Amino acid sequence: MSELTAKDLGTELLQRIHALPKGKKIDECIQCGTCSASCPTSGAMKYGPREIIASLRAGMIDKVLKSNTVWLCTSCYSCVVRCPAGIPFTDIMYELKRLGVKYGIYPKKTTNAAMANSFSEVIDKHGRNSDTKLILKYYMRTSPLKILGQMGLASKLFFKGRMDVFTKTIKGLDGLQKMMAAAEENGEK
Ligand code: SF4
Ligand code: SF4
Helix, strand or coil, X not given: CCXXXXXXXXXXXXXXXXXXXXXXXXXXXXXXXXXXXXXXXXXXXXXXXXXXXXXXXXXXXXXHHHCCHHHHCCCCCHHHHHCCCCCCHHHHHHHHHHHHHHHCCCCCCCCHHHHHHHHHHHHHHHCCCCHHHHHHHHHHHHCCCHHHHCHHHHHHHHHCCCCCCCCCCCCCHHHHHXXXXXXXXXXXX
């Protein structure tokens, strides 16, 4: 990280978390570890939920973003339901994902960020998802040659009428784009 320091990143993340409903509760974490013990995927995470809160406090958030941790969260909310301090940890994971995608800080091997960026581009352009465009964009970002391997499946889907070749754009796309631009300006996208 050159221009953007870990401290800047930590400060931005903390501001975003504090702005969430119940976000200020993060300051009341007692490091009990109930969240990590309740998390079905914490065994595969480099840093479990409890450690993420500790890392946030220690200003080590760039290390968390560069690990696989946030991309293994399944949004099951077990940590939120069981946290004695009422900390909205799942929402914190979403903020970490948003920040990682925004600044391009995520593990090199992960393809989740490519999927998130591709999805966001399709929605920005059409106001709705298109499976075909999403998959094409995703493969172009990750491994373009794999598109060839999907041609058989694509033609079967096409002949069964299950593949949208021409993406319909929603009515009122202008309004949606204005809303998304406003959300981006407020740091919500
Ligand atoms: S369960 Fe809540 S209070 Fe306990 S470590 Fe996790 S976030 Fe902190
Ligand atoms: S919401 Fe995410 S971090 Fe929380 S318990 Fe589920 S998988 Fe783990």
